[in-house]
Amino acid sequence: MGIDYEYLAASLSSLAGLPVRLYRDGEFAGLYHHTKFKPDLAILEEEHIFANPGNVSYYMDENFLYYGLFRAERRAVALIIGPVAHSPVNHTLAVRILRAMGENIGRAGELTDYFSAIPAYPLRNFLQILCTVNYFLNGEKLDVGQLLLTEEEMPSAQEAIPPERGEQEIHNTLALEEQMLACVEHGRVDEIQQLFQRPVEGRAGTLAADALRQQKNLLICTATLVTRAAIRGGLDRETAFALSDSYIQKAELLTGYVELTRLNARMVLDFTRRVELAKCGVHGSARVRAVRDYALDHISRPVTTEELAQALGTNRTYLCRMFREETGETVQDYVTGLKMDEAKRLLDMTSKTAAEIGSYLGYSSQSHFQRVFKKAVGMTPGEYRKG
Numbered sequence: 001m002g003i004d005y006e007y008l009a010a011s012l013s014s015l016a017g018l019p020v021r022l023y024r025d026g027e028f029a030g031l032y033h034h035t036k037f038k039p040d041l042a043i044l045e046e047e048h049i050f051a052n053p054g055n056v057s058y059y060m061d062e063n064f065l066y067y068g069l070f071r072a073e074r075r076a077v078a079l080i081i082g083p084v085a086h087s088p089v090n091h092t093l094a095v096r097i098l099r100a101m102g103e104n105i106g107r108a109g110e111l112t113d114y115f116s117a118i119p120a121y122p123l124r125n126f127l128q129i130l131c132t133v134n135y136f137l138n139g140e141k142l143d144v145g146q147l148l149l150t151e152e153e154m155p156s157a158q159e160a161i162p163p164e165r166g167e168q169e170i171h172n173t174l175a176l177e178e179q180m181l182a183c184v185e186h187g188r189v190d191e192i193q194q195l196f197q198r199p200v201e202g203r204a205g206t207l208a209a210d211a212l213r214q215q216k217n218l219l220i221c222t223a224t225l226v227t228r229a230a231i232r233g234g235l236d237r238e239t240a241f242a243l244s245d246s247y248i249q250k251a252e253l254l255t256g257y258v259e260l261t262r263l264n265a266r267m268v269l270d271f272t273r274r275v276e277l278a279k280c281g282v283h284g285s286a287r288v289r290a291v292r293d294y295a296l297d298h299i300s301r302p303v304t305t306e307e308l309a310q311a312l313g314t315n316r317t318y319l320c321r322m323f324r325e326e327t328g329e330t331v332q333d334y335v336t337g338l339k340m341d342e343a344k345r346l347l348d349m350t351s352k353t354a355a356e357i358g359s360y361l362g363y364s365s366q367s368h369f370q371r372v373f374k375k376a377v378g379m380t381p382g383e384y385r386k387g
Contacts, residue, residue, distance in 0.1 A: 003137070005077055006030065012081065016129055017119045023078040037114040041083045042067055044101060049080055056134035058127060058147065063097050064211040064257045066123060068130045072137045079133075084126050086211040086257065089115035093210070123261060143197035177225070182345045184226045184268065185233040187276030196265055215260040219251045222264055226271045233275040243271065285326055287312070287319075295335045299342055301362040305331045340376040343369075347385045354381040 005022055009032045013020040019033035021042055031040065042049065049059045049067050060066040067082030089097075094108040094115070121129070127144045134140055176195075183192045227244040231237050247267045254260050279292070294311050295303055308331060309316040323331045339361045346357045358369025373381050 003072070005072075005079070008137075009079060012079070012133060016081070017117075018081050018084060019118065021080040023080070025076055026078075033118075035114055035117040037111060039101065039103075041065065041097075041101070042080050045083075046080075050078075055138045055140060056130050056142065056147070058130060060123075060256075060258055061100075063093065063100060065097070066126060068126065068133075070130075070134060070137055079137075081129075081133075084118065085115060085120045086122055087120050087214070089120075123257070146197075179349060180268065181225055181229040182349055184229040184272045184275060186341045186345055187233055187272055187274075187279045189269065189272050189276055192269060192272045211257055212255070212260070215257055215264070216251050216254075219260060219264045219267070220248055223248055223267060226268055230271045230275050234278040235271070235275050236278075239274070240271070243274070287322060288326055291319075291323065291331060291334065292338065295338050299339060299362070300360055303335055308335075336372060336376065340373060343373060343381065344377070344384065347381055357381065 005024075009020040009022045009030070012018075013032040019031060019036075019042065021031050021040075022029045028043070045059065045061055045067060048061070049069050052059070052069065055071050057069050058066055059069070061083075064086055065083040066086075067080055067084070070079040070081075071077070072079075085093075089112055091108050091112060094111040095105045098105050098107055098111060124144055127147045130147060131142045131144060134142060180192070180195060182188075183195060223244045227240045230240045247263065247270075251260060251263055254263065290312050291308055294308060305320060306316050309319045312319065320331055323329075323334070327334060329337075343357050343361060346352055346360070347354075352360070354370065354373075355366040358366050361369065363369035363372070370380055373384075377384055379387070
């Protein structure tokens, strides 16, 4: 059964409250929204919006208004959604938009009235809408991270101060912030990346009057939080503070909203990867990483040194000797440390009881788990949670 694109455009406009335009064979076929402004801002930006060849993409103009593009049925049909502002459009921004359009600034009141009928969405929330609609149109399961962060922009663990990257309004809720900080502190790169790809919950509070300053302030707040989380996770204090200063200084030099949001996520990933390296020992060898990965993959049950040696295809005695030379601790102590890190994370992030956590981590009894935890952390799980 074919898709009724007129119905889809009208429904999308009604649900999201945003202007939606329908194109057939490259020709404009209709605008769906209860309010209009002429000239149509999206029509003026058509060349830039259609420049991206993908089935779904977004474009942001110099005034931080963004537009989404969908292509369907072998590109014969297209939908443009927008303009969307990050925050409500005030008189100052309306004047700036009109000047960029070459329109009389006396129409500022008319333009602010137009935008008052269009909900403001933070970029990540808007991208979530694009991912969802694209799934129904093209059957592609994309996430926000795939739209926001390209493969070329993903930082490697060796990059000292990577180029631009990031977003994720990680201050959306207290729980989300705590989860992010736990991932940074324990060097959980995979979980941070999954966190970036989650559907958006809530939105950041207002920290500035305009979108650019808002995003810079969000990055500064995030830098402060992740720096301290990384230090708790074992990253050298001087390295952590120097890295934070570098990201903040770079943020102040940027003049694009998208570049700032990308830089934010790149920063969080960079800190997390550095903590991961710190937890893998000074050299961060492939051997230590393999032990860490295997132990984390099997964290819900006991893992013996013999099992690890077999999994890594090496001799148990050789593994124990080389591991201690590289990390300064035994394989079993290292694995126990990973379990205790996970226990602390669960105590911080969930309401699970000590008995439930101990059972999840493969301990035979609550008392055994309590003893191991107190020896490693210096207090009982209950005392840790209260503190």
